Amino acid sequence: MTSTQPDRIDYALETQAISKHFGAVRAVDELSLSIPRQGTTSIVGPNGSGKSTLVNLLSGVLPLDGGMVIIDGAGLRVVKAYETPDHGLTRTFQEVRLFDQITVWDNIMVVLTERRLFPSLFERAKPSTRQKAQAILEQVGMWDKRDSLAQELSYGQRKLVEIGRALAMNVQTYLLDEPFAGLFPQMIERVKDIMKQMRADGHTIVFVSHNMDIVRELSDRIIVLDSGALLAAGDVEPVLNSEEVIEAYLGA
Numbered sequence: 001m002t003s004t005q006p007d008r009i010d011y012a013l014e015t016q017a018i019s020k021h022f023g024a025v026r027a028v029d030e031l032s033l034s035i036p037r038q039g040t041t042s043i044v045g046p047n048g049s050g051k052s053t054l055v056n057l058l059s060g061v062l063p064l065d066g067g068m069v070i071i072d073g074a075g076l077r078v079v080k081a082y083e084t085p086d087h088g089l090t091r092t093f094q095e096v097r098l099f100d101q102i103t104v105w106d107n108i109m110v111v112l113t114e115r116r117l118f119p120s121l122f123e124r125a126k127p128s129t130r131q132k133a134q135a136i137l138e139q140v141g142m143w144d145k146r147d148s149l150a151q152e153l154s155y156g157q158r159k160l161v162e163i164g165r166a167l168a169m170n171v172q173t174y175l176l177d178e179p180f181a182g183l184f185p186q187m188i189e190r191v192k193d194i195m196k197q198m199r200a201d202g203h204t205i206v207f208v209s210h211n212m213d214i215v216r217e218l219s220d221r222i223i224v225l226d227s228g229a230l231l232a233a234g235d236v237e238p239v240l241n242s243e244e245v246i247e248a249y250l251g252a
Helices: 051-058 081-087 104-112 117-125 127-139 155-168 185-200 212-218 236-240 243-248
Strands: 011-022 025-036 039-044 066-071 074-076 089-092 173-177 204-208 221-226 229-234
Touching: 011 051, 011 204, 025 039, 025 051, 025 066, 025 204, 025 221, 025 229, 039 051, 039 185, 039 212, 051 066, 051 089, 051 173, 051 204, 081 089, 089 155, 104 127, 104 155, 127 155, 155 173, 155 185, 185 204, 185 212, 212 236, 221 236, 229 236, 229 243, 236 243
Parallel strands: 039 204, 039 221, 089 173, 173 204
Antiparallel strands: 011 025, 011 066, 066 074, 221 229
């Protein structure tokens, strides 16, 4: 496999021989890869190829069985989900996770303010914090729904709020697990626009998708997995047009 790699200093995220086994199933098998800082990298592969497991390992949702994750130069053999934002990484989920009993506005404010009671109350009163919340909700197109309870939103609107919550973390690297799954065309276009703006703002975006049209449109680089292993990585068109990917992934 041929892959064009940038200098190490430009990596936002790397893995060194990471593994995850579920019984006899090797969901991720000694996988080593690198993701450049800034730009958009897509992760593709057939069902069961290890895409979501990889995202869960990178974000600390699942523990590593072996290997190391390197986030912004920090090597981690134990990745803790609550610590990844401190290393400059956050994520969204296939199944949207919001606080359903509070408003869209408060879902964003919870992320923008500290968890301790009194600093949180102080931060929530600051005009700068409220301005950040408004800017985020305007960016994801949910400002007009700010007073709605999260449980009252459509599935697509919930996706937008979850992306807004990720943006409120203000990190370098965003892992988006199937951000387009289950969305109507109009909502897909909105999410695409948000991701393009994130890239323009200098963030690193890593997203999982089955939609090759979207992958081609948004990706600077692509990673193809097969049976928990790296099949190919590099620029989008050369990778998708390579014989090994066509045979193993596209089914030709």
